[in-house]
Every structure is written in structure tokens, then in C-alpha cells.
Amino acid sequence: MQNSGRTKFKRTSIDRLMNTLVLWIFGFLICMGIILAIGNSIWEYEVGDLFQIYHPWDQGVDSAFLSGFLSFWSYIIILNTVVPISLYVRLAAQQYWA
Template sequence: MQNCGKSTFKRTSIDRLMNVLVLCIFGFLAFMCTILAIGNYFWELNEGSQFTVFLPRQDGNNAGFSAFLTFWSYVIILNTVVPISLYV
């Protein structure tokens, strides 16, 4: 009867600290990607039209869509910042 209760998961203080740090790093990654996407948006509005000779755009591609794609591109590029291998 004493052993049929719900068992508790024991976590060390280092494990709790690592969870908080990884969440903070994810937040930092999202923040950096957002800032870089906003920078790409403003660059596309101001300077991007001068580069259409070298990089022709298809119809319908505007600065907002470019910023959206840039956000996800930076997520892929900067994902090595997150130390997932520490949990393995």
C-alpha cells in the first residue's frame, strides 16, 4: 500500500537551472531572429528595389514576405546556439 502512490520525479538543481537557461536561450534566439527580420524588412523597403536587376523578384514578393522568409532562415541558421546536446 505504501508504494502504490504516485512517484515523484527527482530533479537536481543543475537540471532545473539548465531548463531555465535553455528557455532563455530560445527566447534570445526568437528575439534575434525577430530583430534581423525587421531589419530585412526596412532594408527591402529602402534599398531592395535597387537590387532587382541582380536578384529579380517574382510577382507578389514584397518586403513583408521577404522578412517572413528571413525570420525562418535565421532560425535555421542560428539554431546551433541552443545547446540541446547537453540533455543527451
């Protein structure tokens, strides 16, 4: 009867530290994406049309917000190398076995 309950997953202090580090790194990645997207929106609003002198394009972006939203996801994809792949695998394995 004593062993019939749910078993606890025993984690070492290193495992807890790694989980905390992964969350901090993801938070840093999201913050960098937001900051860069806001900067892109401001630039697009103030300078975007004037830049066509140097690099013309067929269709301009109508909305600075849309440009910021799309650039946010672009920056997340570009900066995803901030999080090492070993941390992805470690976190996924821990969630699977928990």
C-alpha cells in the same frame, strides 16, 4: 497503499538551472530572429529594388512582410548553433523520463 500514487521525478538544482538556461537560450534565438527579420523587412522595403544594380535577380520579392517571414526562418536555421546539441539531448531525455 502509500506507494501506489504517481512517483515524483527528482531533479537536482543543476537540472532546473539547465532547463531554465535552455529556455532563455531559445528565447534569445527567437528574439534575434525577430529583430533580424524586422531589419530585413525594413531594408527590403526601402533599398531592396535599388540593390539590383549590384546583384540582379530574375524575380523580386513582392512583399516586405513575406521577405521578413522567410528571413525569420532562415535566421533561425542559421543561428541554431547558439543552442548546443547537448542541451537538446538533455532536455529531450528529461521530458521522456518525466
